[in-house]
Amino acid sequence: MNHPHDDDAKTETERSGPKILIAGAGGAGCCVASKISESERWNGKTVAIDTDGQELVSKSADKKILLDRTLIDDLEAENSPGKKSNEIRRKTNGLISGTDVLILTSGLGGNTGSKISPAVAHLGKKAGALVISIVTLPFERGGNKRKEIAEEGQRRLSKEADMVVLLSAGDVMERSSDLPIEEALDVMDEELASLVLTLVSLVEDFYQFDPGFESVNSIFGEMGLTRAGRAECDIETKGTEIAEKIIESPLLRTNLPHTGGALLQITSGSKITPEKVEKIVERISEEIGGNGQVIWETRIDKSLGDVLRAFLLAPDTRFGMMDLDIEVL
Numbered sequence: 566m567n568h569p570h571d572d573d574a575k576t577e578t579e580r581s582g583p584k585i586l587i588a589g590a591g592g593a594g595c596c597v598a599s600k601i602s603e604s605e606r607w608n609g610k611t612v613a614i615d616t617d618g619q620e621l622v623s624k625s626a627d628k629k630i631l632l633d634r635t636l637i638d639d640l641e642a643e644n645s646p647g648k649k650s651n652e653i654r655r656k657t658n659g660l661i662s663g664t665d666v667l668i669l670t671s672g673l674g675g676n677t678g679s680k681i682s683p684a685v686a687h688l689g690k691k692a693g694a695l696v697i698s699i700v701t702l703p704f705e706r707g708g709n710k711r712k713e714i715a716e717e718g719q720r721r722l723s724k725e726a727d728m729v730v731l732l733s734a735g736d737v738m739e740r741s742s743d744l745p746i747e748e749a750l751d752v753m754d755e756e757l758a759s760l761v762l763t764l765v766s767l768v769e770d771f772y773q774f775d776p777g778f779e780s781v782n783s784i785f786g787e788m789g790l791t792r793a794g795r796a797e798c799d800i801e802t803k804g805t806e807i808a809e810k811i812i813e814s815p816l817l818r819t820n821l822p823h824t825g826g827a828l829l830q831i832t833s834g835s836k837i838t839p840e841k842v843e844k845i846v847e848r849i850s851e852e853i854g855g856n857g858q859v860i861w862e863t864r865i866d867k868s869l870g871d872v873l874r875a876f877l878l879a880p881d882t883r884f885g886m887m888d889l890d891i892e893v894l
């Protein structure tokens with residue numbers, strides 16, 4: 566099933582989409598939520614949740630929620646985040662209710678983001694929202710403790726959220742690895758904010774295609790643990806070459822044949838030919854193999870000029886996080 570879809574003729578007001586809430590939990594999550602809140606690409610609501618008041622003060626968000634650190638120990642002691650998440654619900658003051666899609670971001674490995682995110686995802690599900698979490702795995706030489714916390718966080722998150730987009734922090738930083746750490750982290754926050762907003766645009770586009778929300782729920786609700794890939798090239802690049810770039814994206818961290826299908830978004834400054842789209846989809850489908858399906862859409866963003874950007878989401882049916890070569894020493 567393909568969903569070819571150009572939205573260049575639509576104005577912002579015509580694009581009345583689902584009610585999306587973007588929440589960041591923990592230091593990294595709040596940095597990303599803050600970048601999104603300041604971005605011209607986003608005019609919806611953001612929430613920043615942390616246990617560190619000083620960190621929170623410097624962030625931009627429509628709502629900032631400061632939680633007591635003891636809550637984290639309580640959440641950890643509980644097998645299900647159900648009971649203690651009531652306290653978070655009280656503090657979010659009904660913000661989550663009425664949300665169609667909750668997008669939750671955090672850096673796994675720290676205490677706050679890894680332990681609060683599953684509880685927030687739980688609240689989102691209880692409120693009837695589609696819950697998509699986009700998280701990074703730790704990159705620093707912080708010992709096995711961070712890895713353990715990240716693994717447990719990912720395990721709990723996978724139970725609560727409909728879809729968990731798993732990225733390696735090191736891979737997100739690939740473009741800024743030569744910069745001083747503060748600058749590199751800032752670039753990483755920008756990159757993550759951009760990935761989250763790309764994900765949002767994908768959800769919105771599928772919603773436009775089917776405002777009844779059923780296909781959005783059925784597509785995104787069944788993704789589970791998901792890898793993301795991306796490619797950027799000149800619009801004149803051949804379709805097969807674009808596909809190769811996507812397949813080789815360091816963000817993917819897995820071979821496409823092991824995925825159960827893919828969602829593909831192609832954004833370009835001007836219209837690309839159906840033949841080119843066909844070539845890209847054909848090559849990716851070939852890589853996925855017989856059972857996989859590539860659901861795709863195209864969009865125009867005139868600010869891109871001669872640039873073409875591709876974004877791929879692929880459910881990871883084979884690998885768990887344990888199989889990833891995470892750089893934690």
Ligand SMILES: Nc1nc2c(ncn2[C@@H]2O[C@H](COP(=O)(O)OP(=O)(O)OP(=O)(O)O)[C@@H](O)[C@H]2O)c(=O)[nH]1
Binds near residue numbers: 703750754
């Ligand atoms: N995007 C981004 N990720 C970061 C940053 N600093 C660290 N990280 C990553 O995010 C993970 C979690 O770090 P934090 O978000 O600071 O931790 P936290 O959730 O606030 O947890 P505690 O501070 O331990 O309570 C780290 O292990 C890193 O992999 C940052 O400035 N931006």
Ligand SMILES: [Mg+2]
Binds near residue numbers: 675
């Ligand atoms: Mg922190």
